[in-house]
Amino acid sequence: MVEAGSGRYLFAVTRGLGDTDLAGVTGMRGAALALVRHRDLEAVVCDVDLAEFGEAALARNLEDLAWLEEVARAHNDVVFAAASRGTVAPMRLVTIYADDDSVRTRIEELHDRLTEALDRVEGRREWSVKVFTTASGPARADEDAPAAVGSGPGSGAAYLRRKREQATRRQAAREQSIELAGKVHDELAARAVATRQLAPQDPRLTGHTETMLLNGAYLVPIDEGEQFRATVDRLGTLHPELTLEVEGPWPPYSFATLD
Amino acid sequence: MTELTSTTRTTAELPGSPQISLVDLLDRLLGTGVVLAGDVLISLAGVDLVQVRLHALITTVRSDLARPEQRGG
Numbered sequence A: 001m002v003e004a005g006s007g008r009y010l011f012a013v014t015r016g017l018g019d020t021d022l023a024g025v026t027g028m029r030g031a032a033l034a035l036v037r038h039r040d041l042e043a044v045v046c047d048v049d050l051a052e053f054g055e056a057a058l059a060r061n062l063e064d065l066a067w068l069e070e071v072a073r074a075h076n077d078v079v080f081a082a083a084s085r086g087t088v089a090p091m092r093l094v095t096i097y098a099d100d101d102s103v104r105t106r107i108e109e110l111h112d113r114l115t116e117a118l119d120r121v122e123g124r125r126e127w128s129v130k131v132f133t134t135a136s137g138p139a140r141a142d143e144d145a146p147a148a149v150g151s152g153p154g155s156g157a158a159y160l161r162r163k164r165e166q167a168t169r170r171q172a173a174r175e176q177s178i179e180l181a182g183k184v185h186d187e188l189a190a191r192a193v194a195t196r197q198l199a200p201q202d203p204r205l206t207g208h209t210e211t212m213l214l215n216g217a218y219l220v221p222i223d224e225g226e227q228f229r230a231t232v233d234r235l236g237t238l239h240p241e242l243t244l245e246v247e248g249p250w251p252p253y254s255f256a257t258l259d
Numbered sequence B: 001m002t003e004l005t006s007t008t009r010t011t012a013e014l015p016g017s018p019q020i021s022l023v024d025l026l027d028r029l030l031g032t033g034v035v036l037a038g039d040v041l042i043s044l045a046g047v048d049l050v051q052v053r054l055h056a057l058i059t060t061v062r063s064d065l066a067r068p069e070q071r072g073g
Helices: A055-061 A065-083 A100-109 A111-121 A156-189 A222-238 B022-031 B044-066
Strands: A006-015 A033-038 A041-049 A087-097 A124-133 A194-198 A212-221 A242-250
Touching: A006 A033, A006 A065, A006 A100, A006 A111, A033 A100, A041 A100, A041 A111, A055 A065, A065 A087, A065 B022, A087 A100, A087 A111, A087 B022, A100 A111, A124 A156, A124 A222, A156 A194, A156 A212, A156 A222, A156 A242, A212 A222, A212 A242, A222 A242
Parallel strands: none
Antiparallel strands: A006 A041, A006 A087, A033 A041, A124 A212, A124 A242, A194 A212
16 A cells, blocks of 8 residues: 655754754755744654555565665765754654644644753763673683693593683673773763663674673763763773773764653 | 844854765664654654564665675665
């Protein structure tokens, strides 16, 4: 079943955007962006074809990784542009309304909660910090550990003991890494207004062979961003047994939530 | 129409959107952010289901991509 007509794709609800602030930025599939104003807020929207963005089409398209990536990147580009001009509460992907009146109704319903969310993120950016075990770090240090003294190659009991010791060391190393990652998080949290721990990503998705111990999001005042980055660098130097990856500044995706 | 001048803003320019990895992007665009029920499309519960399916999908596709280059775009 193909739905006919067009809908309004909502990228973000913003505060402080001027009518020309998004000039030159396009929406989904090159559609023109529009600001739907309601009270002191704006909704950043564009038209989408329901043959592509209708419910039936989405069920299919969301399983197509190439489609998903294009749409996610287009969404992200608009959110970035809006975030450099005003305060943004980014919407989840593919939030679509029938028309502008529908958008206004929803903003009216949620006005106070949207305002709280915008207050929380105003003047702030999101930074991502991921912590991995290092290949040479404690979590791997057991692999080539020398055999325990006195164990001969022919001794089954010694072999088992060595295996047990290895397992114990591996477990201890893992706990040590997790504890260290927790300390890194605490240090970063002390420099952030808010934090959020996302689920560690699967190594098959990250391209890292090392285990991701922490997938943290940190909300940091705009003018403290470089300081935050420097803190991550310092912690990375301080803990060579961990690999720290820092990215940002990003729009406050993880913090503009309705509580 | 409300006119706002760009001289009094407290927000600093964000450098043009960098290459955020798709995984990071989907973590945020599907896992966090403001969740509003759309009008006619994808119920809230539906979104969560989609998300679960997506992660499974990405895992599959990624392991495919780890093999020799394919998928022309």
